[in-house]
Amino acid sequence: MAISFEPTENTVAAKEHFNSIAMEQMRPISRRYDENEGEVPTEWVEWWWNTGRKQTSGKLDGPSDGFIQACVQAEELCFGDAALYLRMPTPALGGSAVGAAGTSEQKVQFLKHFHADGGHPIWGAMAITEPQAGSDASAIETTAEFDEASDEWVINGQKIFCTAGKGSSTVDGGFTVVWATIDPEAGRAGIKSFVVPANTPGMELVGCEKKLGIRASDTATLRFENCRVPRDHLLGSAEVKKKDPKKAGDKGFKGVLATFDASRPIVAAMAVGVGRASLDFVKENLAERGVEIRYDAPPAELTALERDLMEMEAELQAARLLTWRAASLISKGRPNNLEASMAKAKAGLAVTRITQKAVGLLGAEGYSTKLMVEKWMRDAKINDIYEGTQQINQLIVARRILDYPSSVLR
């Protein structure tokens, strides 16, 4: 092993594969579903379920770049359309939670429908956020009480901003992973996650948000009123370790947070995909008018435009490489909490700026809905907000580099 930036043939093939999906399946309908917020992009959802998910991506043999390849997939598809990516019928973040904290039986039980041959499109989702608890997930108030008589968990509370929550709560076969406390007195240690299958009585889809961007993605509010799920729908252990939740072995709050270490690189990769859509478009658009970046021009001769474009290129690539580094640690089974937050913080902000700059560089045309750059700017911004805002990821990086616990730096 030595430092190398040569992707495996596998990754190259996967990149091509998902790029063609992006260009052929996503881009043509991108504007339409942005304008018709709330409408299900049926052709895309059906296509993915019946065709897309069954295709092999990449080569089946030979060395693999592991989790980096998953990042490449996310980047390519979001290069197509980030909102349609989020609307794909997949287990999504719900799946990551089950994967990270579930037993092997739970994995089979909850994920099998997603691998079924036929059936119909279904969704997974993750519901953490509540009206009064966003960045501070430990402040959630949704409760889960164990009912000995029926051997069930009884969930009460309200969740907001749940991506894919409409599909996950209303289409049979899908599920929503819901964070709730089983002991409100215990703080973080009492917080557990529960798998709530679609259409479980007591779970109600209240509605979906209207948003700045990623409009084709359903962002749901879910209400839980005496919503009952069987005992084995709890992910991880039901034990509440009040003393020291930070001690190893506790798969409670730390366990649920650990899913972020895998999902943040993916969100960062998604951001890079949107940023690249914008930057590539601007470069191509300007190239047609004879503006090409001269990498060998002396500083005094570089135009402001060239400087902007170079900076956008460098920022995008720095974000991508930080993302791949975080992903590569996952493939090696090594801790990546610091690197994942670095990647997410960098990509979220870099891409927000790149896409905003792209609108500005193209002038009135860039501002017009005739072009896509204004949409990409709207779509990009969410990446600096969800999965930990810029500030929350800075906080995590800062704690790591300073070796401070969250009690000291919050």
Add this chain to the structure above:
Amino acid sequence: MIEFQPSDDQALIAETVRQFAENEVRPQARTCDETGEMPAEIVSAAHELGLVANALPEAVGGGGERSAVTGCLIAEELAWGDLAIAVGILTPSLVGLPVADFGTDEQKNTVLKALCGSEFQAGALAITEPEFDFDVFRPRTTATRNGDHYVIEGRKCQVPAPGELPMLVTAMEGDALQAFLVDAKSSGIDRKRESNLGLRGLATEEITLSGVEVPASARLGGEAGADVRSLIVRGRVAMAAMAIGVARAAFETSRDYAKERETFGAPIATRQAIAFKLADMAIEIDGARLLTWEAAWRLDDGKDALREATLAYQQAQKVALTVSDGAVQVFGGHGYIRDYLPEMHLRNASGFASFEALSLV
């Protein structure tokens, strides 16, 4: 396969250089900066590590381990110790690597053998010119063929002081960018020690060449000439790595200080305004380093790297300046005082806007 871990060999070299930087280089940094002199012992101690010779061809007594990635690891660690000393230690590469890449047999025999000898030999590369609109790919310095020799005219600056070996001078020969091995004692050469904002520990010179005559055989690569452009690209990668070393030094210094320094009853690092600044420094340094490694890897892989090297260099330059400025800020008034390192890091970091051409990898 995409891989972010150095090889075992690279990791070992980097660790050795890191220790050298920490134990030998860093303790001398401030004195060098204040006195403008670099102790001969430190360059000879570094020479014994064989960092330069290791990259030179085996045929002339080198280690045959040329790698831009390894070069970046070395450059970052040394620059972390001190930028002026780092460049001082590596100046032999400034002539050594170009001659290794393009030199005629005769040029290799004289220059490279000397560099692989037991004594340290300073090298000098004269690329930069003192003009705001200087174009590294089209310098104003000219070389005109006249029978069996060339006549060189021009003005160069930021040239590390030449030693016994001829210095390498870039010049336009008609429309072509070429380089020439020029004895610094030739007639027509006027040398002046410079005084700069940073890099003060390194003796650098402004060199005027008026009608300097060199034999035709002094052209790098002889009749075939040299791809000087590729040397400049390498220079950008090397300078990016050094900029990251300076940035990392500034970051670590301010991070450690922030945990010590208390205001209003708590360490300043516990305040977000400071902690987030430090977090951003860490993120930006890592991002720029990865860009640099990618550019270096392309060089090692024989790919064109103008774009990647330029982007990495610009990014690293920006990061070094922002981070070292941030470090002064974290130190507050103390950051302005020469008893502490940040002001020196800031002065050194400012130089990367013009150091691009020091091709050390």
